[in-house]
């Protein structure tokens with residue numbers, strides 16, 4: 493593998509890398525950086541924790557140092573926490589340049605952000621929704637001379653998940669110049685390749701890390717088959733075990749909803765585990781504060797929704813526990829990728845109920861590897877089962893006494909209004925769809941019943957003959 497200097501990076505940048513402990517390029521850096529430095533559009537697909545961020549930060553800094561002006565580079569990313577992390581990398585590596593950056597994310601003060609944008613920072617790191625809001629509401633900045641447009645976690649930005657970025661992206665793309673370099677990175681690009689190619693217009697250089705298995709070798713991937721009602725007891729048992737055996741390890745637990753995230757956090761705290769939460773129903777300042785406390789090891793356990801599944805780089809995370817099996821293999825890849833980063837070891841444990849077995853099959857097919865069963869002492873788990881379930885119920889009651897659900901409903905309606913939808917109409921539509929789905933399921937059930945009856949009759953006839 494070549495050294496950074498031979499890839500075309502200036503001495504000051506190579507020195508800056510050294511200071512951060514980055515001495516040899518990773519494969520994604522080795523392959524993508526020369527193409528970017530040549531001026532080509534680039535799509536890079538490499539495993540989690542393989543150094544994709546530096547693969548775009550370094551060439552941008554190199555080009556910026558040759559002709560510094562603002563706004564030179566725009567990085568879009570799906571989550572607010574990730575925006576801060578990327579900006580930090582720019583700041584650290586670009587320190588000798590006196591780099592000026594600006595972070596534009598939701599949940600923070602619009603006026604301050606507007607002012608910062610008007611000062612022409614070299615690099616803007618943004619989540620699409622808030623940047624689109626600024627474009628709609630202000631004429632104090634422009635991106636006419638933008639040289640680099642970067643989509644980090646590019647596939648997520650294009651997919652129509654629970655947060656749909658496509659309209660915001662359209663607005664942003666309408667103000668950036670057609671003549672620019674576009675760089676797209678993710679650990680899971682392949683599903684959205686065609687749409688991505690249309691954003692990177694100039695025959696992009698495409699590099700994908702060739703590997704049979706789509707997760708990193710250093711990751712030990714395990715599962716525990718459990719009835720739904722015993723899941724929490726397994727969680728408590730696992731956390732107790734890791735805390736007892738490795739008190740310097742940090743653990744990330746992923747769950748499916750904000751409410752569950754809140755309840756699990758309350759429950760683990762009742763058991764005196766140093767636990768903290770991260771989900772989208774928390775105030776942004778609280779989200780940042782909680783992540784900072786987890787990163788600095790004040791709290792060793794972070795319970796999060798998929799808002800923390802992508803990109804976060806926390807070297808002390810040794811264990812990822814999936815409290816629910818992710819519905820999409822892609823989400824599994826990103827969640828478990830929060831550990832075993834940059835060549836370190838890590839373990840992931842997915843709690844699987846009998847209803848999730850098909851999801852595990854889909855995950856195994858996608859990652860091209862089999863999950864191994866995690867050995868547990870069932871007796872120990874059963875010993876704490878009642879206590880855990882009672883504690884959970886108490887936490888549920890406590891949460892119900894707050895206005896958590898109400899807040900959720902208000903947030904949902906606010907979001908719909910922002911998206912130009914009528915919340916009442918949407919509710920009606922949702923109810924109608926649910927009704928159709930229920931009827932379909934009933935109909936399917938009746939057909940299955942009829943088939944079973946017919947089969948039974950045929951078997952009976954055969955056995956009579």
Ligand SMILES: Nc1ncnc2c1ncn2[C@@H]1O[C@H](COP(=O)(O)OP(=O)(O)OP(=O)(O)O)[C@@H](O)[C@H]1O
Pocket residue numbers: 513514515516517518521538539540541542543544545546678679802803804805829833834
């Ligand atoms: N050449 C290198 N040598 C050693 N460490 C590196 C190198 N490049 C980057 N790193 C470190 O590796 C870690 C992971 O990098 P990064 O966060 O960019 O991963 P990623 O590929 O973007 O992962 P994800 O897909 O999860 O977002 C970071 O802590 C980073 O500082």
